[in-house]
Amino acid sequence: MRQALVLSCALAAVACARGVPAAGAAAATAAADSLRGTIEVVGSEPATSVALLMDGGARAVTLVGERPLLDRLAGLEVAVWGSLLRPGVFRVDRVAVRAASGVAAVDGVLAREGAGWVLVTVDGRRMAIPRLPEALRGMAGARVWIAGPLDHPDSFGVIRDP
Numbered sequence: 001m002r003q004a005l006v007l008s009c010a011l012a013a014v015a016c017a018r019g020v021p022a023a024g025a026a027a028a029t030a031a032a033d034s035l036r037g038t039i040e041v042v043g044s045e046p047a048t049s050v051a052l053l054m055d056g057g058a059r060a061v062t063l064v065g066e067r068p069l070l071d072r073l074a075g076l077e078v079a080v081w082g083s084l085l086r087p088g089v090f091r092v093d094r095v096a097v098r099a100a101s102g103v104a105a106v107d108g109v110l111a112r113e114g115a116g117w118v119l120v121t122v123d124g125r126r127m128a129i130p131r132l133p134e135a136l137r138g139m140a141g142a143r144v145w146i147a148g149p150l151d152h153p154d155s156f157g158v159i160r161d162p
Contacts, residue, residue: 034081035061035090036098039073052080052090065092072159076100076145096122097145103154105147110162112140119146 037054050063050070063070064085070092077099082091097107108121110132117132130151136144141162148154 033083033090034079036077036079038075038077039063039070041071041074050074052078061088061090063090063092065095069095069159072157073097076105076157094122097159100145100147100155100157103147105145105155106150107143107145107159110136110139110142110144119144119150 035052035054037052037060038057040051040053041048042051043049050065050067051060052063053060063080065080065082073095076097078095079098080090080092080095082093085091097105099105106119106121106127108119108125108127110129111118111120111126113126113128117129117136119127119129121127127150129146131153133146133153133156136142136156136158139158139162142158143160144156144158146153146156
């Protein structure tokens, strides 16, 4: 029992030393977890990787997951859910945009509703978009992010085409 406790503490210490928050002591690499930070593509072609910068860049982890999706989110503040594969490497199962250039954002799937548009979030909320940006018109079914008030968005982007 003592050896298991010592091993768990050692794993947690290594994870923290590498800038990765420690998951639960008993299941440090298997438990689902979440992180929040800014996605950046780092390195030189052809050997780039995707990193999540946390705490203003003081800590970072390499993200492993659907690369085209992660590339589209470069520069945005996101929340990611998944699990720690090993110290410094996080497997992404799900991601949500939280902010763009410091402005709060929401993401979801665009849908027509009557004569207007709504953003359907992952939890099923339907958020009316009174002033859909022209570039997003006709993109029903696309997963998008919108920053700022939905009646006058500051910025937006396409996460996944319809």
